[in-house]
Amino acid sequence: MFRKVKSPLFYINIFFEEMGEVGLLIFRTFKNLFKKPWEKGIFIQQLEEVGVRSLPVVLLTAAFGGLVFALQTYVGFHRYIGPGSETYGGPIISLGLSKELIPILVGLMVAGRVGSAMAAEIGTMKITEQIDALFSLGADPIRYLVVPRTLACFIMLPCLTVFGDIVGIAAGFFYNVVLMGVNRVLYVRNILLYMELWDVFSGLIKAAVFGIIIALIGCWQGLKTEGGAEGVGRATTRTVVIASVLILIVNFLLSKALPANL
Amino acid sequence: MIRIVDLHKSFGGNKVLRGVNLQLRRGETLAVIGQSGCGKSVLLKHIIGLLKPDKGKVYVDGEDITLLNDEELHKITRRFGMLFQGTALFDSMTVGQNVSFGLERYTDHSKEKIHELVRENLAKVGLRGVEHLMPFELSGGMRKRVGLARAIAYSPDIILYDEPSTGIDPIRADAINDLIIRMGKEMKVSELIITHDMVSAYKVADKIAMLYEGKIIEIGTPEEIKNSKNPIVQQFIHGKAEGPIENW
Numbered sequence: 192m193f194r195k196v197k198s199p200l201f202y203i204n205i206f207f208e209e210m211g212e213v214g215l216l217i218f219r220t221f222k223n224l225f226k227k228p229w230e231k232g233i234f235i236q237q238l239e240e241v242g243v244r245s246l247p248v249v250l251l252t253a254a255f256g257g258l259v260f261a262l263q264t265y266v267g268f269h270r271y272i273g274p275g276s277e278t279y280g281g282p283i284i285s286l287g288l289s290k291e292l293i294p295i296l297v298g299l300m301v302a303g304r305v306g307s308a309m310a311a312e313i314g315t316m317k318i319t320e321q322i323d324a325l326f327s328l329g330a331d332p333i334r335y336l337v338v339p340r341t342l343a344c345f346i347m348l349p350c351l352t353v354f355g356d357i358v359g360i361a362a363g364f365f366y367n368v369v370l371m372g373v374n375r376v377l378y379v380r381n382i383l384l385y386m387e388l389w390d391v392f393s394g395l396i397k398a399a400v401f402g403i404i405i406a407l408i409g410c411w412q413g414l415k416t417e418g419g420a421e422g423v424g425r426a427t428t429r430t431v432v433i434a435s436v437l438i439l440i441v442n443f444l445l446s447k448a449l450p451a452n453l
Numbered sequence: 454m455i456r457i458v459d460l461h462k463s464f465g466g467n468k469v470l471r472g473v474n475l476q477l478r479r480g481e482t483l484a485v486i487g488q489s490g491c492g493k494s495v496l497l498k499h500i501i502g503l504l505k506p507d508k509g510k511v512y513v514d515g516e517d518i519t520l521l522n523d524e525e526l527h528k529i530t531r532r533f534g535m536l537f538q539g540t541a542l543f544d545s546m547t548v549g550q551n552v553s554f555g556l557e558r559y560t561d562h563s564k565e566k567i568h569e570l571v572r573e574n575l576a577k578v579g580l581r582g583v584e585h586l587m588p589f590e591l592s593g594g595m596r597k598r599v600g601l602a603r604a605i606a607y608s609p610d611i612i613l614y615d616e617p618s619t620g621i622d623p624i625r626a627d628a629i630n631d632l633i634i635r636m637g638k639e640m641k642v643s644e645l646i647i648t649h650d651m652v653s654a655y656k657v658a659d660k661i662a663m664l665y666e667g668k669i670i671e672i673g674t675p676e677e678i679k680n681s682k683n684p685i686v687q688q689f690i691h692g693k694a695e696g697p698i699e700n701w
């Protein structure tokens with residue numbers, strides 16, 4: 192019941208060990224990126240799994256993210272600045288969505304949907320010796336499993352984010368203009384006047400980074416799975432937790448590091 | 454062809470291999486016997502580099518494979534076929550894709566040729582018309598035989614079998630024995646077989662080695678093993694509960 196309390200040194204040790212593991216995985220993934228044979232079949236399958244199949248949940252969360260964001264922005268302008276100023280909500284909503292909220296929502300959704308599935312699938316392969324079998328049949332597990340997944344996430348998260356942006360901004364428009372009767376022409380004009388392409392683009396850069404994080408954490412946890420079904424469960428949970436936390440931290444750092452406009 | 458020198462391996466505090474010395478010559482069939490949990494599968498995994506030893510060497514044609522990195526290892530794994538104890542079939546692929554996996558990566562055959570080889574190798578293990586099935590649709594014994602077909606499909610020159618006949622009915626098991634003998638005699642394949650089945654070991658093996666407490670305690674022809682003076686070997690091959698080997 193009571194686990195023996197380990198010294199902090201023990202945890203620091205584990206932390207550095209795991210950093211080393213991840214570092215090595217990153218290194219080997221990049222090294223294998225350009226090597227043949229190139230696993231096209233799996234790559235396409237992963238594109239579908241990460242992209243197409245995540246689209247419904249991404250669109251749904253983007254729509255509601257856009258709606259509440261619009262709701263509070265409307266309240267803010269209406270209450271603090273006064274009736275009529277709500278048209279300035281357009282660019283603020285669009286900026287907040289495309290730079291922050293949508294990339295994060297996409298990242299968290301895909302971490303839960305795809306990252307966990309990667310950890311579970313690879314973890315099961317690990318404990319049933321399928322990874323060993325891959326090796327013995329001439330397929331490098333990194334090249335065969337990790338590279339296509341990482342590439343697929345790297346490409347598909349920005350795509351999902353584009354769709355999320357469109358739906359989220361449309362939902363903001365719907366709330367303000369259709370539901371709350373904000374002036375349609377001014378609302379749209381303000382968006383076009385103040386939004387820049389870079390605002391959308393910097394969100395896509397973030398999404399691509401989140402994609403790499405999700406795939407690498409999922410594969411890393413999968414490949415180090417030990418100890419039966421319980422181990423697979425643990426790898427899955429840890430993937431979602433680690434990837435989600437990392438996404439939020441890295442998001443802040445990127446927001447700080449990426450220039451506000453070009 | 455394969456020479457294992459003073460191989461040591463522990464997991465945590467569990468000293469599994471404590472100085473194994475073993476040699477497999479070209480075209481020879483060697484059976485390794487030993488109690489459950491004594492480290493036979495661990496030994497096998499060292500031979501194709503899936504595990505790295507704590508100490509000791511594994512030479513394949515004079516090259517020490519314990520020093521190779523993954524990339525260099527891939528060049529020699531082509532020469533090996535491995536049947537895993539738990540079959541390790543890829544469960545997201547059909548039987549046909551499982552068997553063709555090595556063929557696609559290790560050979561330059563055309564699609565048609567690969568297709569033909571898949572069918573041929575499945576037939577060798579007594580399976581027909583199962584290419585499109587998924588592994589979970591097969592019985593345990595059928596899975597084992599698919600694993601066997603996958604391991605031999607690309608004509609490796611060294612085959613490692615981890616309990617090929619476990620979980621298979623006696624008639625099929627004997628057919629597999631014949632297959633193992635044929636691979637050795639006709640194709641000049643070197644084979645290492647892990648087995649608990651003494652009848653099969655006597656039938657297929659040129660030599661039998663017994664692994665006990667992390668070491669090879671006896672090696673010899675089936676005749677020599679049958680007539681061994683070592684009470685541990687005698688107890689094992691006759692499957693007696695009483696004797697020097699502790700049971701519990």
Ligand SMILES: Nc1ncnc2c1ncn2[C@@H]1O[C@H](COP(=O)(O)OP(=O)(O)OP(=O)(O)O)[C@@H](O)[C@H]1O
Binds near residue numbers: 467489495
């Ligand atoms: N990856 C691993 N991590 C920790 N311990 C392991 C690992 N693999 C094997 N062992 C331990 O090594 C010992 C030998 O295992 P091995 O699978 O080689 O036995 P075996 O001789 O093949 O037995 P069996 O005939 O039942 O298959 C066991 O005690 C097992 O617990």
Ligand SMILES: [Mg+2]
Binds near residue numbers: 494495538
């Ligand atoms: Mg075993």
